[in-house]
Amino acid sequence: MLRATNAVKSKLVNQWVVFEAIRIHGPLPRIAISETTGLSKQATSDLVDELLALGFVREEKSGERRVGKPPKPVAIHPDGAYTIGFHVDFGRAAAVVMNLGGEVRHREARPLSSVDAGRVAQDLAGQVPALLEQAGIDTSRFLGIGLATPGPFGVPSMSPPRLPGWDGLILRQALREATGLPVALANDGQCAVTAEWRFGTAARKLRHFVYLYLGNGLGSGIMTNGSAFGGANGNAGELGHTIAVPGGHSCICGKHGCLETYVSVDSLTRYLGECGVEMHDMHRIENELSASHPLVTAWLSEATEPLRSGINTLENLFDPQTIMFGGDAPAWLIEALIERVEPLYDSISLTNRQLPRLMRADLGADAVARGAATLPVLAMLDPQYRHLGDSDGELVGG
Amino acid sequence: MLRATNAVKSKLVNQWVVFEAIRIHGPLPRIAISETTGLSKQATSDLVDELLALGFVREEKSGERRVGKPPKPVAIHPDGAYTIGFHVDFGRAAAVVMNLGGEVRHREARPLSSVDAGRVAQDLAGQVPALLEQAGIDTSRFLGIGLATPGPFGVPSMSPPRLPGWDGLILRQALREATGLPVALANDGQCAVTAEWRFGTAARKLRHFVYLYLGNGLGSGIMTNGSAFGGANGNAGELGHTIAVPGGHSCICGKHGCLETYVSVDSLTRYLGECGVEMHDMHRIENELSASHPLVTAWLSEATEPLRSGINTLENLFDPQTIMFGGDAPAWLIEALIERVEPLYDSISLTNRQLPRLMRADLGADAVARGAATLPVLAMLDPQYRHLGDSDGELVGG
DNA sequence: TTAATAAGTCATCTTGACGGATTAATTATT
DNA sequence: AATAATTAATCCGTCAAGATGACTTATTAA
Numbered sequence: 114m115l116r117a118t119n120a121v122k123s124k125l126v127n128q129w130v131v132f133e134a135i136r137i138h139g140p141l142p143r144i145a146i147s148e149t150t151g152l153s154k155q156a157t158s159d160l161v162d163e164l165l166a167l168g169f170v171r172e173e174k175s176g177e178r179r180v181g182k183p184p185k186p187v188a189i190h191p192d193g194a195y196t197i198g199f200h201v202d203f204g205r206a207a208a209v210v211m212n213l214g215g216e217v218r219h220r221e222a223r224p225l226s227s228v229d230a231g232r233v234a235q236d237l238a239g240q241v242p243a244l245l246e247q248a249g250i251d252t253s254r255f256l257g258i259g260l261a262t263p264g265p266f267g268v269p270s271m272s273p274p275r276l277p278g279w280d281g282l283i284l285r286q287a288l289r290e291a292t293g294l295p296v297a298l299a300n301d302g303q304c305a306v307t308a309e310w311r312f313g314t315a316a317r318k319l320r321h322f323v324y325l326y327l328g329n330g331l332g333s334g335i336m337t338n339g340s341a342f343g344g345a346n347g348n349a350g351e352l353g354h355t356i357a358v359p360g361g362h363s364c365i366c367g368k369h370g371c372l373e374t375y376v377s378v379d380s381l382t383r384y385l386g387e388c389g390v391e392m393h394d395m396h397r398i399e400n401e402l403s404a405s406h407p408l409v410t411a412w413l414s415e416a417t418e419p420l421r422s423g424i425n426t427l428e429n430l431f432d433p434q435t436i437m438f439g440g441d442a443p444a445w446l447i448e449a450l451i452e453r454v455e456p457l458y459d460s461i462s463l464t465n466r467q468l469p470r471l472m473r474a475d476l477g478a479d480a481v482a483r484g485a486a487t488l489p490v491l492a493m494l495d496p497q498y499r500h501l502g503d504s505d506g507e508l509v510g511g
Numbered sequence: 512m513l514r515a516t517n518a519v520k521s522k523l524v525n526q527w528v529v530f531e532a533i534r535i536h537g538p539l540p541r542i543a544i545s546e547t548t549g550l551s552k553q554a555t556s557d558l559v560d561e562l563l564a565l566g567f568v569r570e571e572k573s574g575e576r577r578v579g580k581p582p583k584p585v586a587i588h589p590d591g592a593y594t595i596g597f598h599v600d601f602g603r604a605a606a607v608v609m610n611l612g613g614e615v616r617h618r619e620a621r622p623l624s625s626v627d628a629g630r631v632a633q634d635l636a637g638q639v640p641a642l643l644e645q646a647g648i649d650t651s652r653f654l655g656i657g658l659a660t661p662g663p664f665g666v667p668s669m670s671p672p673r674l675p676g677w678d679g680l681i682l683r684q685a686l687r688e689a690t691g692l693p694v695a696l697a698n699d700g701q702c703a704v705t706a707e708w709r710f711g712t713a714a715r716k717l718r719h720f721v722y723l724y725l726g727n728g729l730g731s732g733i734m735t736n737g738s739a740f741g742g743a744n745g746n747a748g749e750l751g752h753t754i755a756v757p758g759g760h761s762c763i764c765g766k767h768g769c770l771e772t773y774v775s776v777d778s779l780t781r782y783l784g785e786c787g788v789e790m791h792d793m794h795r796i797e798n799e800l801s802a803s804h805p806l807v808t809a810w811l812s813e814a815t816e817p818l819r820s821g822i823n824t825l826e827n828l829f830d831p832q833t834i835m836f837g838g839d840a841p842a843w844l845i846e847a848l849i850e851r852v853e854p855l856y857d858s859i860s861l862t863n864r865q866l867p868r869l870m871r872a873d874l875g876a877d878a879v880a881r882g883a884a885t886l887p888v889l890a891m892l893d894p895q896y897r898h899l900g901d902s903d904g905e906l907v908g909g
Numbered sequence: 910t911t912a913a914t915a916a917g918t919c920a921t922c923t924t925g926a927c928g929g930a931t932t933a934a935t936t937a938t939t
Numbered sequence: 940a941a942t943a944a945t946t947a948a949t950c951c952g953t954c955a956a957g958a959t960g961a962c963t964t965a966t967t968a969a
Contacts, residue, residue, distance in 0.1 A: 265862070322743075351828065359816065540917090576967080581915085
């Protein structure tokens with residue numbers, strides 16, 4: 114249902130608008146914030162004062178010397194808040210302790226032997242105190258946990274690659290119970306797009322873009338009007354299970370020719386295995402192979418066309434400003450795909466362009482964990498994400 | 512950029528919330544409006560008074576007699592406002608004069624000989640006085656014109672089927688100049704989804720659904736959180752140009768195997784033509800053929816699989832509550848496709864279902880024109896669409 | 910008649926944005 | 940050195956809108 118508003122809710126919106134203006138446009142004096150937000154000088158000043166009191170922003174030294182009273186630039190206070198972001202995928206759980214400025218204060222990755230949600234939750238929960246300790250942060254400024262894991266959520270018949278029976282909803286619930294802390298959940302594509310949107314240099318100023326996430330599987334995240342598009346159940350963007358090659362490779366979802374069976378690290382691993390090269394660890398692939406390895410080249414030539422088609426689908430359906438391509442797959446693999454997938458097919462994206470249609474994502478391998486770590490901040494400040502903080506915990510965009 | 516808010520804007524939001532509560536939940540007394548919106552009794556009462564003064568709602572006779580002061584149910588005043596909706600496609604321009612209740616007070620369709628935007632605009636503009644006259648409405652309550660035409664807009668290299676060089680943006684501008692009236696523009700899929708959302712019995716209460724629009728081409732409209740998703744340039748949902756059959760039929764867009772070359776009236780027409788049956792008029796197809804005609808059956812068997820794949824793509828990317836299938840193609844064609852496309856492929860839509868995954872759209876052939884006619888109302892009242900009323904005129908969702 | 914009940918309105922309060930005047934801090938000018 | 944000019948930020952009063960609780964009104968039940 115539509116929601117009515119009032120002065121108090123308006124203020125929360127405006128507080129977020131001010132916060133974002135400061136975050137996006139760097140240190141700004143109040144007068145400049147007022148101009149970019151359209152709020153009056155006074156309203157701006159009051160909201161800045163409150164953000165200062167909350168410790169989320171701070172005044173910096175005025176740089177330039179000009180006529181007139183010197184401005185007091187206000188910037189995000191990087192250490193005004195901390196969050197933990199977990200990125201859980203097959204065999205591996207990465208964790209970051211991130212501050213409000215998006216800087217990773219501590220990172221850790223450990224192998225996961227179990228695919229049982231309860232056990233994984235216990236494991237992650239056990240890490241939390243040590244993570245906070247090792248990051249050396251002021252724990253009174255700790256906001257909560259964000260969790261990223263492959264989707265879809267709540268669809269028992271479809272599991273992420275190599276994670277049969279896996280469901281992020283169950284893991285979130287278990288992690289909540291094990292830690293007693295709020296846990297916000299989103300899938301890896303949504304977390305990646307969120308991280309890119311907040312911390313990437315190009316994506317920061319975009320309102321509509323798609324993140325193509327290459328990992329064990331292939332997912333996507335859709336950023337639209339400043340929030341990750343989730344659809345009815347938070348599962349939107351499941352590009353990997355769109356059909357790229359009718360009658361093609363069989364997929365765990367029961368269909369044939371899903372894009373993920375052609376374009377994913379899992380697909381490459383299987384291809385290598387069929388050729389007698391067993392390489393189940395993504396890091397071994399990253400370090401021991403390259404795009405010029407004959408088997409990889411062969412796989413790439415089979416992957417290129419389905420990927421080109423998938424990108425065309427994303428463009429025609431979402432009409433994004435650009436598509437950012439990234440993921441925790443080896444960087445050389447992503448770059449080889451970007452190189453080969455050009456020239457792209459014609460699509461509705463052939464209009465009004467200010468950016469390339471396909472761009473390399475700015476952020477590296479921990480994009481997803483950083484995106485997850487962003488969720489508690491959004492749950493606290495962004496009115497569009499406020500529902501994430503509800504006790505029963507909705508999903509992003511759900 | 513994010514937009515700050517204030518008391519005045521809040522009020523507009525709340526006015527819309529009240530209006531929608533009345534529209535969706537039928538005649539409601541103020542107290543019930545207050546309960547469904549969450550606004551106080553007083554705020555509700557004030558907003559209802561203003562809507563009454565604007566003539567958009569009216570008080571009805573209280574029905575039930577119970578203890579206590581009898582409620583005065585408030586309902587949409589169907590004749591509180593009027594709009595014109597034009598649906599322009601190859602060879603044909605349909606027009607409706609619609610009232611605020613969504614009732615069509617007058618409809619008209621005429622063949623279009625030209626595909627020149629300036630001429631078409633002159634033609635449409637010339638119709639306006641006669642349309643208003645023949646509808647017999649109070650012209651002081653006329654709000655403006657909504658225009659639907661196939662997309663994409665602003666992409667010279669991609670034209671709608673059989674409309675080379677066509678661009679809705681140019682038509683809108685010409686129609687504005689010819690009439691001096693505000694003209695709101697959206698593509699046919701977006702207009703269809705808008706009409707279904709407002710006037711369909713099932714879709715009225717949905718927040719996320721997709722409309723699959725079968726006409727000369729194949730488009731889709733994505734309703735999300737109460738507005739048609741448009742992406743960066745208002746062109747989102749161009750399902751017809753996603754690749755369904757790699758290396759398949761060649762498409763006017765330069766690619767091969769676009770879904771539209773398999774699933775569209777244009778595709779059927781071409782198929783018939785190749786078999787020696789020339790039938791360029793959709794009405795002749797509708798009246799002279801049926802799903803049991805051998806050539807149609809053959810076409811259907813070729814169309815089913817690409818459609819099944821396209822539906823899977825929509826489900827996996829948008830995670831809708833349901834997909835409504837409709838359009839101005841012959842009803843028997845739509846129904847034959849619905850019948851044949853089942854069983855659908857597995858997708859993320861296999862969760863949490865309250866509705867069938869694929870439904871026949873409620874509205875008939877004039878859905879698009881009615882959706883177009885809705886745009887001026889949205890531009891006036893819905894804060895999410897307010898930009899449609901701007902002088903430079905953005906697109907839906909743009 | 911009177912009590913009970915429910916819908917709707919009135920008066921008052923609170924919140925928050927806005928606008929103009931004022932103050933503060935600095936450079937430029939005389 | 941004094942003063943003017945300039946710019947940033949704040950003070951203070953005003954205004955719009957929603958919330959709140961008491962009050963009024965219209966009706967049925969006893």
